[in-house]
Structure formats: structure tokens, C-alpha cells
Amino acid sequence: MRPDRGHIDSRLSHSIKCDHTLGSVSDRMRRLSVSSAFEGGSIDVDAADDPQDVRLRLKPDDDEIDTHWFYFRLTGARDQDCKLTFVNSDRMARLAGREEVPDCWTGYRPWVSDDGEAWRRTDGEYQNGIFSIRHRPARDTVHFAYYPPYRMAEHDRLIAFALADKRARLEVLGRTPDGWDLDMLQIGTPAAGKPKCWIMGRQHPSETMASFFMEGFVRRLLDPADALARTLTEEAVFYVVPTMNPDGAVRGRTRTNARGMNLNRAWAEPDPHKAPEVVLVRDRMIAEGADFCLDAHGDEELPYVFLGGPLNVPSRTDRVADLFAAYTQAQHRANPDYRPEDPYPGGMPAEADLRMAWNWVGEEFGCLSVLLEQPFKDAGHAPDPQLGWSPARCTHFGATTLDALAAVLPELRP
Ligand SMILES: [Zn+2]
Numbered sequence: 001m002r003p004d005r006g007h008i009d010s011r012l013s014h015s016i017k018c019d020h021t022l023g024s025v026s027d028r029m030r031r032l033s034v035s036s037a038f039e040g041g042s043i044d045v046d047a048a049d050d051p052q053d054v055r056l057r058l059k060p061d062d063d064e065i066d067t068h069w070f071y072f073r074l075t076g077a078r079d080q081d082c083k084l085t086f087v088n089s090d091r092m093a094r095l096a097g098r099e100e101v102p103d104c105w106t107g108y109r110p111w112v113s114d115d116g117e118a119w120r121r122t123d124g125e126y127q128n129g130i131f132s133i134r135h136r137p138a139r140d141t142v143h144f145a146y147y148p149p150y151r152m153a154e155h156d157r158l159i160a161f162a163l164a165d166k167r168a169r170l171e172v173l174g175r176t177p178d179g180w181d182l183d184m185l186q187i188g189t190p191a192a193g194k195p196k197c198w199i200m201g202r203q204h205p206s207e208t209m210a211s212f213f214m215e216g217f218v219r220r221l222l223d224p225a226d227a228l229a230r231t232l233t234e235e236a237v238f239y240v241v242p243t244m245n246p247d248g249a250v251r252g253r254t255r256t257n258a259r260g261m262n263l264n265r266a267w268a269e270p271d272p273h274k275a276p277e278v279v280l281v282r283d284r285m286i287a288e289g290a291d292f293c294l295d296a297h298g299d300e301e302l303p304y305v306f307l308g309g310p311l312n313v314p315s316r317t318d319r320v321a322d323l324f325a326a327y328t329q330a331q332h333r334a335n336p337d338y339r340p341e342d343p344y345p346g347g348m349p350a351e352a353d354l355r356m357a358w359n360w361v362g363e364e365f366g367c368l369s370v371l372l373e374q375p376f377k378d379a380g381h382a383p384d385p386q387l388g389w390s391p392a393r394c395t396h397f398g399a400t401t402l403d404a405l406a407a408v409l410p411e412l413r414p
Contacts, residue, residue: 031076040149040205042252043072046087051077054084058091061253062260067092068104068300069206069254071145073116078140083125083132090129095301097346104300105131107377109388111145114138119148121387147298147376148391150202150211152180152250155243158215159183162240165222167233173241173280177258180246182280187221187238195291195412197405200241200281203263203357204255205248207298209374212391214242214296216398228406236409239288244277264297265353267360278357285361291412292368292405293361296398299373303380304342305389305397307331308371310362313352323368323408330407335400337379337393345373368412372401 032051036043044057054074058067067088074082094103105126110133112122122144123134133144162168162185173182188194199217201210218240221229232238243249247258255262259274266275270282299306309324310316328340352359362369374397378388387393 033075034072035075036072036252039151039250040252041071043070051080051082054082055087056084057088058086060091061256066254069146069252071143071149071252073141073143074137075141077137077142079136079138081136083134084144085130085132087130089131095346098301101301101345102303104376107303109377111148113143113145116143119145119391146206147208150208152243152246154211155183155246158218158242159185162187162218162222168222173284174276176247176277178247178250180250182246182277183242184281184284185218185238185240185242187240188233188236190237193413195236195409196239196289197236197292198239198285198290198361199294200244200357201296202242202249203244203295204297205245206254209298209376209389209391209394210296211242212394213372213374213398214240216395217401218242220399220402229402232402232406232409239284241281244281264357265355267357268354290361290365290367293358294370294372294401295357296372297374298376299345300376302345302373302375303377304375305338305379306342306345306373307338308344308358310352310359310369312348312350313354313359313363315363315366317366319414320362320366320368323411324370326411327368327370327404327408331401331404334403335397337382337397339381368408
């Protein structure tokens, strides 16, 4: 069940204040407007009088310092050269301890869409810690986003696609604070000895590449013409949570849920009030068990795809370390967009942070548990000058994850 429309409108009403419709000297200036009053929208407007100097403010998540996500519509600037500046983009350029990695705006190119559906990159400008978009809209409206949005209607379509196949069942794990169902797909039939594989994404709502990854993973897993996928659904059971944080996604948050919680810092001791999404998935996982887990994310800074394994959890074993090495090699063979040699950003920490899902799962179940980080920018060793790291590459990466998983499947259970 979904929240009714009135509920959504009241949640977004704060955004409506962002709309600036100006009555000023010239007709072209009077028509300029910036709005984020729609699902996933996020921006604050300081000034939208002059297309050459639109001043915007990235909205922080509650007390989180992270501020990246933007998604808004600009109206009234057709055929005009526009400069849109994020005046607070210096607030959060780099994550701590990552000095060897380029900051999040260096090499970043924003996404633009004429119709809100088809997205391409446009030009950015980064000077003295302040990032601006340079664009000349061809139409009266143009959408900008940090990465192409993935809305709940698309989540619903993916669920509906899966449920058309008898191998898939839907389980609603519970309800989020904003009233969304927390959906889990079970694919394959449980039986003694079959590995239990958990795949989840979008703990961090701004990392929509995780949703495009899920599209590729689920759609290939249920492709009846794909023999490898068929074998996987016969020999394993999959528990897939495509959208861990619907509230944050709808509200246009960078990292948090409706209660201001970064869910990927809640797994060790989840607070049922602040992180009910984690409690629901974690309880189900404890009841069912886990032999594999992949948690899909995006990274603002990294110019490569990164896979992390549970190599520094307290219960670390050589068996799991060897499994992770085999998994990464198989992923590279299946999709050279990923290279095993690309380093742990900032260096491998001495001790795993068990508040993070992949570490907690690896520790709790002693299994292969993988963190996936896809870039917002591009994979530097295999660049796409037009689109960089695109939704299509995310989807392909999700599909090729099946090859990596198939390579280690017989060894997942000790
Ligand atoms: Zn993340």
C-alpha cells in the first residue's frame, strides 16, 4: 500500500517554497523558475533572477554534513546560456581520510534531461571549491540531477516484472515511517543445503545507480532464456530488497531516511524508531540465514567501481578471504568495467565498522558479504566520454554480477 497523494503533497510542501517566479524588468527574467516539488526533488534557491547567475543551495540531510543530491526543474530559460551555481558546494567536497582520491566535484559532469525521462551529461565548472552547471536549455523546461533519478513507480514496475514469473514471491517486510511498503522479493524455492543470497540497494537514497544495478540483476536472474540464471534460481534462493530506503528516496535525501538516520550506520544495534527499515531486513535475515550478501551503493569521489569484502571483521577467515578473491576475479572476467586492483578508498581500515551492512552480515553469518560502490563520475580506466558511468552500465553490472556469483556458488556454504 502506498501513502495517499495528500500525504506526499504535505511532505513536499516545504519544497514548493523553492519556486521563484519573478516579476522583473524583462519578460525573459520574469519567466525564470526553479522547482523541486516532485518525488526525489531537492534544491534550495537563493536567487533566480538572471539565467547567467542562478544561485542554488544543496540541501543537507538533517544533521548530516553530507550534501550532494540535487534534482530540480528550471523553467523559462530556453535558448539562453545559463550558469547555475551551488553556493554551498564547498561544504562537503571530500570524505574524511581520502586525500589520495579526487574530491567529489573534480571530474564530475552533471546530468540533464529535456523531458525528465531521457538523461545525458552536461558541462560543469569547478572553481575555488564552488561548482556550477553550464547549460543552454533547448526547451522551456529542463531537469537537472546529480545522477538520473529512479522513482518508486520504476521500483513498482520491477516488482511487477518479477512477479510475472512463478519463481518470484513478494514479501512485505513492514511499513516505513512515511508509509511505504518495504518490499522483498524471494526468488527460487528454499530447500536444505541451498545457499541463501541477499541482494539489497538504495540504503543511501541519492545513490540511484544501486537501483539501476538492481534492474540488471533481477531482470537477468528471471530471464528464462538465460541458462546461467536458470541454474542460479534452481541451486540458490535469493532475497532481494531493491529499495531499502523509500522514504529518503521520495524526500530527495542524500543519505538518510525520514528520521534522519544513515541506515548504513545502523546495522550493529538498529534503533526501531530511527532505523525501522534495518530492523525489518536484519530480523528477516537472522530468521532465514545468509550465505552471501551484496549491498549496492554509489560513491561520489571514486573514479572506479569498488568491491569490498569482509576482510577485517573480527571473525575473518581465510576461507571467506579466498572466496572474495575468487568472486572479484570472476566479476572482472565477466565485466572489465571492474578491476580487482582498484584500492580500498582511503586505505583498508584496521577494524571493520560493524554498523555497516556488509560488515555486520559478514561478521554475523561468517559468509561472503560484498560492498559494491559504483561511481557517479566514470570508470577512469574505461571512460565513456559522453555519459561516463551511466545507468546502462549500472544495469549491465547488475546482470554480470550473476556470473561472479555463479563462479563461487558451490563454495558459499562451508
Ligand atoms: Zn552509499
